[in-house]
Amino acid sequence: MEPFEYRHIVRFSEVDQAGVVFFARYFEIAHAALEAFFDHIGWSFAQLFKAGKEGFPLVHAEANYQAPARLGDALTVRLTVSRLSTSSFTLRYEFMDAKGRPAATVSTSHVWVKLDTFQKSPLPENLKDQLKPYLLPESATD
Secondary structure, eight states: OOOEEEEEEOOGGGBOTTSBBOTTHHHHHHHHHHHHHHHHTTOOHHHHHHHOSEEOOEEEEEEEEOSOOBTTOEEEEEEEEEEEOSSEEEEEEEEEOTTSOEEEEEEEEEEOEETTTTEEOOOOHHHHHHHGGGEEEEEEEO
């Protein structure tokens, strides 16, 4: 299993007064990686939201910070699927610096819903098939 990789250069607007990436910005960068990943697997956010019938809102997010990232640093975000179930999935984002050292880890959990009612719905089978190649070997599925 190879992770999906997203590259990001830390911008001035993402650092705090100490000159390091402000903690909440990691979630914004993770979301940019999520959008790029979904484009990569053929599930364009633009098309999904244009249809307006189904979606996968965020239901949980967490982060761990290992080392500071600074203005101009090149980060690689390695995105994998850590959990895949009937109606939800969890993504793991590992932020690595230019030397391959960990900077942060983010995890986001999403539930597939019908947007008119926000009632949980089964993931489309073709989406599950697109996520499976990125599933970590030790991950849970049902």
